[in-house]
Amino acid sequence: MLRILEPEPREAAAFINTNRKRGLIAVFCICGGTYRGRAAADLPTGPYLILIKPDGSLLVHGSEKATPLVWNPPGSSNMAVVEGGTLVLKSLRTRPSESVVLKIERVFEIVLFDAGSSSVRLRGTEKDIVDMLVKNPDIIEPGLKVVGVEVPTEAGHIDILALDKNGEYIVVEVKRDVADHEAVFQLRRYVEAVAKARGRARGILVAADITSSAFHYLREYNLGFVKIRPRELAEKLLNKTEFEDTSIDVEK
Amino acid sequence: MLRILEPEPREAAAFINTNRKRGLIAVFCICGGTYRGRAAADLPTGPYLILIKPDGSLLVHGSEKATPLVWNPPGSSNMAVVEGGTLVLKSLRTRPSESVVLKIERVFEIVLFDAGSSSVRLRGTEKDIVDMLVKNPDIIEPGLKVVGVEVPTEAGHIDILALDKNGEYIVVEVKRDVADHEAVFQLRRYVEAVAKARGRARGILVAADITSSAFHYLREYNLGFVKIRPRELAEKLLNKTEFEDTSIDVEK
DNA sequence: TTTTAGATCTCGTTG
DNA sequence: CAACGAGGTCTAAAA
Numbered sequence: 001m002l003r004i005l006e007p008e009p010r011e012a013a014a015f016i017n018t019n020r021k022r023g024l025i026a027v028f029c030i031c032g033g034t035y036r037g038r039a040a041a042d043l044p045t046g047p048y049l050i051l052i053k054p055d056g057s058l059l060v061h062g063s064e065k066a067t068p069l070v071w072n073p074p075g076s077s078n079m080a081v082v083e084g085g086t087l088v089l090k091s092l093r094t095r096p097s098e099s100v101v102l103k104i105e106r107v108f109e110i111v112l113f114d115a116g117s118s119s120v121r122l123r124g125t126e127k128d129i130v131d132m133l134v135k136n137p138d139i140i141e142p143g144l145k146v147v148g149v150e151v152p153t154e155a156g157h158i159d160i161l162a163l164d165k166n167g168e169y170i171v172v173e174v175k176r177d178v179a180d181h182e183a184v185f186q187l188r189r190y191v192e193a194v195a196k197a198r199g200r201a202r203g204i205l206v207a208a209d210i211t212s213s214a215f216h217y218l219r220e221y222n223l224g225f226v227k228i229r230p231r232e233l234a235e236k237l238l239n240k241t242e243f244e245d246t247s248i249d250v251e252k
Numbered sequence: 253m254l255r256i257l258e259p260e261p262r263e264a265a266a267f268i269n270t271n272r273k274r275g276l277i278a279v280f281c282i283c284g285g286t287y288r289g290r291a292a293a294d295l296p297t298g299p300y301l302i303l304i305k306p307d308g309s310l311l312v313h314g315s316e317k318a319t320p321l322v323w324n325p326p327g328s329s330n331m332a333v334v335e336g337g338t339l340v341l342k343s344l345r346t347r348p349s350e351s352v353v354l355k356i357e358r359v360f361e362i363v364l365f366d367a368g369s370s371s372v373r374l375r376g377t378e379k380d381i382v383d384m385l386v387k388n389p390d391i392i393e394p395g396l397k398v399v400g401v402e403v404p405t406e407a408g409h410i411d412i413l414a415l416d417k418n419g420e421y422i423v424v425e426v427k428r429d430v431a432d433h434e435a436v437f438q439l440r441r442y443v444e445a446v447a448k449a450r451g452r453a454r455g456i457l458v459a460a461d462i463t464s465s466a467f468h469y470l471r472e473y474n475l476g477f478v479k480i481r482p483r484e485l486a487e488k489l490l491n492k493t494e495f496e497d498t499s500i501d502v503e504k
Numbered sequence: 505t506t507t508t509a510g511a512t513c514t515c516g517t518t519g
Numbered sequence: 520c521a522a523c524g525a526g527g528t529c530t531a532a533a534a
Contacts, residue, residue: 001280001360001361003361023315024301024313024314024315026278026280026301028253028278028363028365035372035527037527038376038428038429038526038527039374039375039376039377039428039526039527040374040375040376040527041372041373041374041375041527042372042373043370043372044368044370046367046368046370047365047366047367047368048367048368049276049278049303049365049367051301051313053313053315053316053317054315054316055315055316055317057316057317057318059313059318061276061303061305061311061367062276062367062368062369062370063275063276063305063306063307063366063367063368063369064305064306064307064309064326064369065305065307065309065326065514065515066309066311066320066323066325066326066514066515067514067515067528068318069370069371069372070372070527071318071527072527073318073527073529073530074316074317074318074529095505096527098527108253108365109253109255109363111280111361111363113280113299113301113360114299114315115298115299115300115301115313115314115315116296116298116299116300116314116315117314117315117316118295118296118298118314118321119316119321120287120293120294120295120321120322121293121294122291122292122293122511122512123291123292123293124290124291124292124512125291125510125511125512126509126510126511127510150533152533152534156433156508156509157508157509157533175510176290176291176510176511177290177511177512178521178522180522180523181408181522181523182434182523182524185437185441186509189437211521211522211523212521212522213522213523287512288512289512290511290512291511291512292512293512317529317530318529318530319511319513319529319530322512323512324512325512325514326514347520348512350512374526374527376527377525377526377527378524378525378526379525408523408524409523409524428525428526428527429526429527432507432508433507433508434508434509438524463506463507463508464506464507465507465508
């Protein structure tokens with residue numbers, strides 16, 4: 001970890017350009033700046049924390065919010081220059097063409113820190129719920145047989161395609177949280193596509209909850225709804241898997 | 253700006269708890285931790301930068317990506333404690349109930365920085381485009397008369413509702429960038445709702461571009477498309493406004 | 505590269 | 520507080 005305090009503009013620029021690929025650079029400073037690209041924004045001059053990451057990410061954080069005030073995503077080219085005695089940090093991105101330009105009036109401290117690059121594995125995602133439901137389709141409807149997952153149709157990818165006990169196609173759309181009307185329209189599209197391609201189909205929305213208007217549309221389009229509690233479901237299935245594993249061990 | 257280097261756990265905890273409402277706290281450290289809530293994640297032990305904001309936001313950044321590895325949003329309650337000699341940072345949020353717990357094994361530096369709270373005003377948003385189109389509806393179609401903006405229907409809010417030169421209702425959906433098939437389905441819903449409520453309606457999608465599948469659906473549903481160049485449009489209308497202002501001055 | 509859809513989306517606005 | 524929709528969304532995965 002390297003650290004410089006109250007550096008002169010030239011010193012700061014050299015430090016940033018030398019180390020921008022070596023680790024996370026944190027610049028505690030007073031600056032103002034602009035963003036130009038898909039939209040446009042101006043950052044009023046004030047005290048901010050600038051983060052420059054080795055992957056090209058540039059973030060300017062204030063004292064509020066989880067999201068940066070201005071930023072450029074990974075893959076951007078960041079460079080520090082001294083223009084007319086002031087330190088200027090330029091971040092350029094192509095496709096789409098976007099720029100962040102920061103005029104840094106005063107630098108309190110710059111830190112170079114070799115931060116970790118580990119990614120975090122998330123559990124409890126929609127994909128996890130789909131996996132559980134595929135292994136336990138009776139949760140959706142007794143007698144259901146899963147035909148496919150992420151099945152492509154002309155209207156998009158179906159979370160789960162199944163056959164009910166009468167051999168009719170069932171289209172299942174899964175949401176991990178509150179399903180809104182968009183989810184219902186999504187399901188409706190998929191059902192229409194399957195009906196068109198394979199004759200007849202029913203749709204079932206599986207979610208932790210549903211908004212009132214989504215429920216309204218669900219009835220209007222004659223679609224089904226199955227309420228799940230993702231957390232409890234995860235526990236239950238974890239136990240079931242453990243039980244099954246034990247059984248297998250016994251059988252062996 | 254306050255700064256402590258290589259603090260002991262007790263010292264670090266005291267510093268964080270004393271200052272967490274006073275400014276942005278940046279902790280350069282080695283830590284591991286967990287997130288539990290809407291989903292679940294485990295952060296492997298490594299060097300990270302922790303940001304604690306006065307509004308309750310907690311961010312853990314690594315060397316990659318624009319988004320934090322784990323985080324808690326504004327409004328969270330953050331507290332540092334020492335448990336069995338190790339510094340532990342706990343962040344709690346209610347509704348939804350979520351927690352981030354970080355076990356900090358080593359602290360290199362903690363900085364308290366009174367970062368600015370200014371918000372950034374964005375230009376070139378969809379709202380800006382809608383405003384321009386309302387003032388210049390001929391861009392959409394010659395002879396168009398705007399009836400309303402953000403008009404509520406049972407299917408949602410219509411960006412622009414207008415009447416064409418024959419007195420037929422026109423539903424306009426605006427996208428500032430590439431319109432995808434969701435935008436087309438959205439427009440279709442609005443047109444259906446207006447047709448149901450007011451007799452007859454046409455739909456026009458106004459966007460900078462359109463995906464191929466969106467275009468396919470557009471034709472299928474017999475909806476129109478008007479391509480705009482938001483940036484050029486903004487310039488043109490800015491000039492026009494200046495011209496109009498001048499005219500008004502002259503008339504006065 | 506384009507397209508698609510999820511996300512601990514976040515954030516603002518409205519009822 | 521719920522609901523709705525935009526966003527410079529970001530991000531990963533698939534075609």
